[in-house]
Amino acid sequence: MVPFVDLKAQYHSIKPEIDAAVIQVFESTQFVLGSAVAGFEKAFAPYCKAEYAVGMNSGTSAIQLAILAAGIGRGDEVITTPFTFVATVSAIDFTNAKPVFVDIDPETLTIDPAKIEAAITPRTKAIIPVHLHGRPADMDPIMEIAKRRNLLVIEDAAQAHGAEYKGRRIGSIGDMGCFSFYPGKNLGAYGEGGAVTTSNPDFNKRLRMFRDWGSEKKYYHDLKGGNFRLEGVQGAVLGVKMKYIEGWTEARRTHAARYNAALAGTPYRPLNVPSHLRHVFHVYAVRHPKRDALQAYLTEKGIQTGIHYPVPVHLQKSFAELGHKVGDFPHSERAAAETLSLPMYPELTPAQVDEVIGALKDWSGK
Ligand SMILES: *Cc1c(COP(=O)(O)O)cnc(C)c1O
Numbered sequence: 001m002v003p004f005v006d007l008k009a010q011y012h013s014i015k016p017e018i019d020a021a022v023i024q025v026f027e028s029t030q031f032v033l034g035s036a037v038a039g040f041e042k043a044f045a046p047y048c049k050a051e052y053a054v055g056m057n058s059g060t061s062a063i064q065l066a067i068l069a070a071g072i073g074r075g076d077e078v079i080t081t082p083f084t085f086v087a088t089v090s091a092i093d094f095t096n097a098k099p100v101f102v103d104i105d106p107e108t109l110t111i112d113p114a115k116i117e118a119a120i121t122p123r124t125k126a127i128i129p130v131h132l133h134g135r136p137a138d139m140d141p142i143m144e145i146a147k148r149r150n151l152l153v154i155e156d157a158a159q160a161h162g163a164e165y166k167g168r169r170i171g172s173i174g175d176m177g178c179f180s181f182y183p184g185k186n187l188g189a190y191g192e193g194g195a196v197t198t199s200n201p202d203f204n205k206r207l208r209m210f211r212d213w214g215s216e217k218k219y220y221h222d223l224k225g226g227n228f229r230l231e232g233v234q235g236a237v238l239g240v241k242m243k244y245i246e247g248w249t250e251a252r253r254t255h256a257a258r259y260n261a262a263l264a265g266t267p268y269r270p271l272n273v274p275s276h277l278r279h280v281f282h283v284y285a286v287r288h289p290k291r292d293a294l295q296a297y298l299t300e301k302g303i304q305t306g307i308h309y310p311v312p313v314h315l316q317k318s319f320a321e322l323g324h325k326v327g328d329f330p331h332s333e334r335a336a337a338e339t340l341s342l343p344m345y346p347e348l349t350p351a352q353v354d355e356v357i358g359a360l361k362d363w364s365g366k
Pocket residue numbers: 058059060061084085087088130156158159179180181182193194
């Protein structure tokens with residue numbers, strides 16, 4: 001039996017430290033924000049090579065508030081890809097800006113920079129590349145287009161803690177980087193959590209205000225904000241985990257290298273990862289036209305898998321109002337039909353990885 005993820009294994013590996021840090025929050029009664037959150041923000045910003053990190057109550061809130069902090073809203077357009085978790089698009093929609101889709105490059109599963117310019121209109125204000133599965137989007141051409149067309153870049157780094165593009169940390173390349181600390185993410189809280197990284201002091205200030213009802217001084221509200229604050233317990237858990245994230249990331253990369261070595265050149269078509277990327281493998285995906293049959297076979301063999309994601313956002317019922325149809329973004333549609341996420345978490349053993357590889361090699365359906 002190989003589980004898809006195992007959060008319990010990680011908790012048990014650091015239980016005494018986590019328990020002590022959480023009890024410390026209870027004793028301090030700083031349940032919301034407070035010193036545990038501030039301490040985590042001070043560690044997470046330099047980890048992302050950014051000046052500031054602002055803790056939020058989710059990754060979705062992080063994207064939403066980054067858009068608000070940038071002054072984007074009703075009447076504006078924001079470009080992203082439909083092959084993402086729905087939150088990227090929901091966050092744009094919640095600010096009353098309009099999501100505009102650009103298809104992915106099928107060889108990277110991230111936004112195709114060559115297709116961005118055609119989607120820009122006089123209303124376009126920002127591009128949100130998604131570092132899907134923990135693989136950095138192709139940032140150089142994205143930043144070049146943004147600079148030339150006077151657009152902001154907000155990175156959806158919810159799956160990409162510690163990832164690098166040409167030696168630069170994800171979350172420090174665009175104007176803002178949005179992270180999720182949902183429990184299953186590479187850096188996971190014990191509940192909901194998120195953060196925005198930035199090196200712009202004005203964005204930092206506005207993000208802090210928006211998460212706290214638009215106030216800098218208690219009961220004086222200069223902006224229309226809301227309640228998007230990170231809890232003390234989550235700050236404490238994340239603060240402990242900062243010591244381990246690099247080791248966990250390297251373990252993911254080692255498992256991915258083992259999968260890659262065995263599966264390259266097979267019908268499972270793992271993505272090629274060039275050496276200028278530090279892919280952090282939130283998800284390790286293979287691709288196969290008979291994906292659903294493959295998943296059923298692996299389930300039967302006791303190997304849990306996932307699908308990230310089965311329906312591209314332009315075909316979700318909730319976004320029918322955007323008026324898209326099947327065929328509009330063919331590479332996203334094909335990826336949604338063909339990708340399968342294999343077991344991936346730091347505590348996997350080489351023997352478990354080999355069990356998955358063995359089952360894939362044995363499958364007669366390929
Ligand atoms: C998880 C995720 C989000 C949302 O983060 P939450 O913390 O779950 O709100 C946004 N974008 C992507 C790509 C994600 O994977």
